[in-house]
Amino acid sequence: MVSIEKPQEQALEPLIYDISVAGRIGVNLPNCDVPESELPDGLVRDELNLPEVSELQVVRHFLKLSQLNHAIDKGFYPLGSCTMKYNPKVNEDMARLAGYASLHPSVDDESAQGSLALMYQLQEWLAEISGFEATSLAPAAGAQGEFAGILMIRKYHLERGDTQRTTILVPNSSHGTNPATVSMAGFKALELPSDAKGNVDVEALQKVCDEQGDTIAGMMITVPSTLGLFEEPILEVIDIVHKVGGLMYMDGANMNALMGIVKPGEVGFDVMHYNLHKTFSTPHGGGGPGSGPVGVNDKLKPYLPGPIVDIIEEETDEEPPLYGLVMPEKSIGRLKAFHGNFGMHIRAYAYIRAYGGSGLRDVTRHAVLNANYIRAQLMDTYKVPYPRYCGHEFVLEGHFDDVDDIHALDISKRLMDYGIHPPTNYFPLIVPEALLIEPTETEGKEELDNFIDVMKKIAAEARSNPELLKNAPHVAPTRRLDEKKAAKDLILCCSPALPAAGD
Amino acid sequence: MADLKYPEDLKYAESDEWIRVDGDTATIGISDYAQEALNDLVYVEFKEVGETLAQGEAFGEVESVKAASEVYLPVAGEITAVNSDLEGDPETVNGDPYGAGWMIKIKITDSSNLANLMDATAYKEYCDNR
Numbered sequence: 001m002v003s004i005e006k007p008q009e010q011a012l013e014p015l016i017y018d019i020s021v022a023g024r025i026g027v028n029l030p031n032c033d034v035p036e037s038e039l040p041d042g043l044v045r046d047e048l049n050l051p052e053v054s055e056l057q058v059v060r061h062f063l064k065l066s067q068l069n070h071a072i073d074k075g076f077y078p079l080g081s082c083t084m085k086y087n088p089k090v091n092e093d094m095a096r097l098a099g100y101a102s103l104h105p106s107v108d109d110e111s112a113q114g115s116l117a118l119m120y121q122l123q124e125w126l127a128e129i130s131g132f133e134a135t136s137l138a139p140a141a142g143a144q145g146e147f148a149g150i151l152m153i154r155k156y157h158l159e160r161g162d163t164q165r166t167t168i169l170v171p172n173s174s175h176g177t178n179p180a181t182v183s184m185a186g187f188k189a190l191e192l193p194s195d196a197k198g199n200v201d202v203e204a205l206q207k208v209c210d211e212q213g214d215t216i217a218g219m220m221i222t223v224p225s226t227l228g229l230f231e232e233p234i235l236e237v238i239d240i241v242h243k244v245g246g247l248m249y250m251d252g253a254n255m256n257a258l259m260g261i262v263k264p265g266e267v268g269f270d271v272m273h274y275n276l277h278k279t280f281s282t283p284h285g286g287g288g289p290g291s292g293p294v295g296v297n298d299k300l301k302p303y304l305p306g307p308i309v310d311i312i313e314e315e316t317d318e319e320p321p322l323y324g325l326v327m328p329e330k331s332i333g334r335l336k337a338f339h340g341n342f343g344m345h346i347r348a349y350a351y352i353r354a355y356g357g358s359g360l361r362d363v364t365r366h367a368v369l370n371a372n373y374i375r376a377q378l379m380d381t382y383k384v385p386y387p388r389y390c391g392h393e394f395v396l397e398g399h400f401d402d403v404d405d406i407h408a409l410d411i412s413k414r415l416m417d418y419g420i421h422p423p424t425n426y427f428p429l430i431v432p433e434a435l436l437i438e439p440t441e442t443e444g445k446e447e448l449d450n451f452i453d454v455m456k457k458i459a460a461e462a463r464s465n466p467e468l469l470k471n472a473p474h475v476a477p478t479r480r481l482d483e484k485k486a487a488k489d490l491i492l493c494c495s496p497a498l499p500a501a502g503d
Numbered sequence: 504m505a506d507l508k509y510p511e512d513l514k515y516a517e518s519d520e521w522i523r524v525d526g527d528t529a530t531i532g533i534s535d536y537a538q539e540a541l542n543d544l545v546y547v548e549f550k551e552v553g554e555t556l557a558q559g560e561a562f563g564e565v566e567s568v569k570a571a572s573e574v575y576l577p578v579a580g581e582i583t584a585v586n587s588d589l590e591g592d593p594e595t596v597n598g599d600p601y602g603a604g605w606m607i608k609i610k611i612t613d614s615s616n617l618a619n620l621m622d623a624t625a626y627k628e629y630c631d632n633r
Contacts, residue, residue: 176571426569432540432633483568484594487545 080436083278091347116323131263132295145273145292146181165217213244222251224391238268257391260361280348291344366441393438414472515626541567544593578616580609
């Protein structure tokens with residue numbers, strides 16, 4: 001029998017500074033064909049600590065790093081609330097079309113008609129899908145969309161002289177960004193409890209509105225909630241808040257469970273944000289940036305962040321319409337330079353065009369079906385705190401009554417050994433040992449069945465060999481990381497001093 | 504969670520803070536249940552000595568590897584001391600939530616608030632049922 005020497009334990013990729021060799025170059029710059037001019041003395045540095053590596057070293061280094069990582073292109077990624085759906089490659093092709101990719105953001109409107117037409121159409125589609133009167137593509141991400149929405153609510157009240165409204169209601173199941181947004185916009189967040197079914201507690205809401213209705217500026221609520229549950233009393237909730245003069249903000253992070261089925265604007269919401277990087281398949285999680293367009297009804301339309309695209313001259317028999325960038329009448333202003341994350345607008349546009357209206361409805365149906373399938377299959381193995389139909393995601397509890405000291409984190413880490421990205425853990429905060437699971441519509445039944453099998457296997461391992469979970473992961477590129485140290489000692493070890501050239 | 508401690512001499516709030524009353528002053532921290540649920544604490548921050556807060560108002564925040572949350576004053580009072588040792592060693596709260604892991608001391612400004620708090624038996628029952 002031939003014995004094969006086992007390779008040494010795989011070393012993680014060194015830092016790019018560690019493979020640097022003084023004097024090595026990766027790029028040959030062409031000779032300068034214009035007169036050289038000196039930079040002012042104060043702007044010239046003697047030393048610039050950059051890695052000196054060849055092109056091939058760069059390629060290998062970053063390829064290896066990417067292989068250490070997990071990505072939707074590599075495996076199942078059921079990270080609840082993040083909607084890690086597949087990002088179709090055709091979207092990348094469209095975003096790289098020279099007419100879009102090479103356009104200078106400062107070009108005049110007349111020279112950018114194609115891009116403006118795309119933005120206009122996307123605004124219209126997003127308004128149609130959400131049932132709102134108008135949308136703005138300006139916000140750079142979901143949190144900025146929230147911020148824009150709450151600033152609009154603020155300005156609406158202030159312009160009416162309604163200055164005592166300083167409170168915004170948030171359910172205790174809300175995304176952490178919601179109360180953060182409320183504070184950033186200068187309001188006070190008032191948390192509402194959830195009832196036994198996982199809905200916002202309507203009695204508590206009514207009580208708060210009865211007692212201090214004239215101080216309530218509005219309410220932020222996610223539908224379906226972060227528990228993955230449709231807010232059953234939503235019509236009543238909207239009515240109660242509207243009756244005391246508050247406005248309703250819908251966090252649209254979970255639109256993957258509503259698209260083509262429910263239009264928030266028609267249900268009575270006043271404003272919402274989208275996450276194009278969730279619902280409309282634009283990349284995120286390191287591949288971003290995000291994009292968080294906001295939709296509003298008539299009341300808030302004048303306050304939209306700008307610029308937005310409008311038709312300046314209607315089309316005629318001979319000429320197409322002329323598009324232009326405009327600031328809405330009482331706009332809360334700009335949120336970032338230029339026009340939002342335009343590259344993401346292109347990808348979302350391509351996604352919507354590829355699916356069409358009925359296709360988008362199917363996306364939602366499949367996302368909801370997939371989540372319910374997994375939930376139903378795992379209900380006997382894990383505790384599901386709210387046993388009712390879920391939306392596009394659901395929560396289960398990552399612990400067992402008959403096993404001591406196994407936590408959601410242990411289950412998450414063990415999943416990595418099976419090549420599966422852990423679900424969101426410890427969120428929502430109101431579920432003990434929460435595991436928030438969102439398969440998305442892009443996974444087939446085989447992948448869902450594999451996940452179900454693995455989750456059942458892990459539950460069995462928790463009983464037969466709990467150490468397997470406690471010490472997981474075993475085969476991931478790194479073993480269990482020290483999360484406490486990672487959170488406390490914020491020291492990066494990189495960029496060591498390089499030897500001077502010629503050493 | 505069978506081994507959690509609920510000392511008899513303390514009062515507890517629904518938001519999981521404990522209070523040890525000594526005349527018109529009191530010491531405040533978070534319960535064993537709370538530290539267990541939060542997991543390893545990595546950061547604490549408290550309001551400053553001299554601030555007067557109402558019952559239920561946040562006197563600081565704690566952050567763990569799992570979550571960040573505010574901590575609330577069980578009774579109205581003026582902060583007279585904060586446990587600055589916790590800044591460098593927040594995990595002291597995990598190891599000794601009722602002793603070295605105390606968070607602030609206050610001068611009680613409204614002792615009628617104490618009536619809204621739970622005793623150890625009621626708090627244990629409250630925790631067992633969630």
